[in-house]
Amino acid sequence: MSDPQRLVRELTRELDDAGLRGWCLARDLRTGEEVGLADDEPVPLASLVKVPLALAVLDRVRRGELDGAAPLELVSTVAELPGGVGATRFRHPARIALDDVVYLSVSLSDNVATDALFELVPPAAVTAFVRGLGIEGLVVRHPVADLSATPVEAMPDQPDLALSLAAGAATAGGGHRVRQLDTSRTSAGTARAVVDLLELVWRDGGGLDPAVTARVRWLMQHSVHRQRLWPDLASDAATWASKTGTLLTLRHEAGVLEEGGADGELHAVAVLTESRVAAMTQPGAEAAMGAVARRLVDHLRARA
Numbered sequence: 001m002s003d004p005q006r007l008v009r010e011l012t013r014e015l016d017d018a019g020l021r022g023w024c025l026a027r028d029l030r031t032g033e034e035v036g037l038a039d040d041e042p043v044p045l046a047s048l049v050k051v052p053l054a055l056a057v058l059d060r061v062r063r064g065e066l067d068g069a070a071p072l073e074l075v076s077t078v079a080e081l082p083g084g085v086g087a088t089r090f091r092h093p094a095r096i097a098l099d100d101v102v103y104l105s106v107s108l109s110d111n112v113a114t115d116a117l118f119e120l121v122p123p124a125a126v127t128a129f130v131r132g133l134g135i136e137g138l139v140v141r142h143p144v145a146d147l148s149a150t151p152v153e154a155m156p157d158q159p160d161l162a163l164s165l166a167a168g169a170a171t172a173g174g175g176h177r178v179r180q181l182d183t184s185r186t187s188a189g190t191a192r193a194v195v196d197l198l199e200l201v202w203r204d205g206g207g208l209d210p211a212v213t214a215r216v217r218w219l220m221q222h223s224v225h226r227q228r229l230w231p232d233l234a235s236d237a238a239t240w241a242s243k244t245g246t247l248l249t250l251r252h253e254a255g256v257l258e259e260g261g262a263d264g265e266l267h268a269v270a271v272l273t274e275s276r277v278a279a280m281t282q283p284g285a286e287a288a289m290g291a292v293a294r295r296l297v298d299h300l301r302a303r304a
Contacts, residue, residue: 007299008037011292018288019277020251025191026296028304029199029256029266035299039191042137042183043272046147046245047109048252049126049140049187052197054106054219056121056129058212061098068099072116085224086110106219106243111144118143123187130197133206137193147180147247180247191270194254198268202256217241220255228253229271232290233297235259249275251285257297267300269293 015022023043025036060066074087074094086108087094096104096113098120104113121129123140130138180186200206201213220241228251230240242255254270271289275282 004035004299007035007295011295012037015273015288015292018285019275019282020273020285020288021276022274022289022292023191023272024270024292024296025195026267026269026293026300027195027199028300029202029268031304033300033303034195035296036191039195039270040137042188042190043252043274044181044183044186044247044250045138045189045194045272046187046247046250046252047111047114047144048189048194048243048245048254049144050105050109050114051201051216051220051243052130052138052140053114053117053121053126054102054216055197055201055208055212056126057098057102057117058215059129059209060121062209062212066098066120068097070098071095072098072101072120074101074112074116076112078112084111087112102215103219103222106216107222108224109244111147115143115145133197133200133208135193135196135200135206138189138197140187141185142187146186181250191254191272194270194272195268198254198256198270202266202268217256226253226255228286228289229255229269229293230290231287232294233257233269237264245272249277251275251282251289253289253293265301265304267297269296 023038023041025034025039027034061068074096076088076090078084078088086104088111101113101116104110105117123142126140200208201216204210204213220243221239223242225244226240226242228244233240238257238259240255240257242253245252252272257267257269259265271293273289275285
């Protein structure tokens with residue numbers, strides 16, 4: 001058995017011990033060397049779709065089709081519900097410039113801001129934009145408001161039952177009784193597609209304008225949600241730019257680790273997971289995700 005095969009087997013076991021199924025990929029963006037597990041299987045992406053949405057919106061701003069200074073009206077209808085950040089918590093309508101709405105969407109993972117952007121660039125248009133970049137394994141099917149009608153919202157007094165349904169109703173082919181977890185009905189993508197997109201953003205590939213990619217890198221560098229992978233990757237010499245995705249049993253994080261300056265290391269990492277445990281708070285699962293990310297990166301460093 002080769003070293004990468006042994007690593008994949010060990011990481012699969014580590015994730016399983018934490019109650020997780022994982023789809024992961026790490027790539028050295030300098031050399032192209034990569035290692036992963038189940039990285040070509042589609043997974044519901046949850047808030048990870050906010051990265052391709054931001055790219056599509058900012059590309060239209062660059063082309064003059066949208067005005068970054070134009071105000072958008074943000075109105076929350078879920079301010080009193082659990083969860084949510086930014087304008088999702090606003091109790092009154094607010095008018096905010098388009099450029100700043102993109103910041104709220106990516107860096108704060110604000111769902112109300114995100115859906116205001118989807119009104120300008122619909123899900124099908126985001127998918128077409130991604131296809132134009134040469135990425136086939138990612139599809140955006142709906143606004144993020146569609147993610148707020150799960151069994152948890154339907155059974156607010158029995159969240160354990162709702163999570164049990166989410167954890168136990170999947171099929172081997174990616175189907176699910178819960179629509180938001182069914183890869184044929186929800187926004188979905190592979191770990192490979194996510195890393196491919198990150199590579200284009202960090203390498204100014206796919207015909208993307210450098211001003212657009214620089215802005216998206218900045219937005220991901222200033223993400224306020226980085227509790228999963230960064231604790232195991234952190235050092236004084238490193239920077240981490242990422243986006244998380246969370247929904248019911250799903251816990252994702254994908255980003256790029258830069259270390260050593262302009263000529264140093266550059267690794268893109270996607271760790272997408274689904275838990276079989278019916279609980280919202282699972283620090284052990286998030287710790288396992290970070291440990292997996294670290295082992296994937298260390299493997300690539302050893303082969304460099």
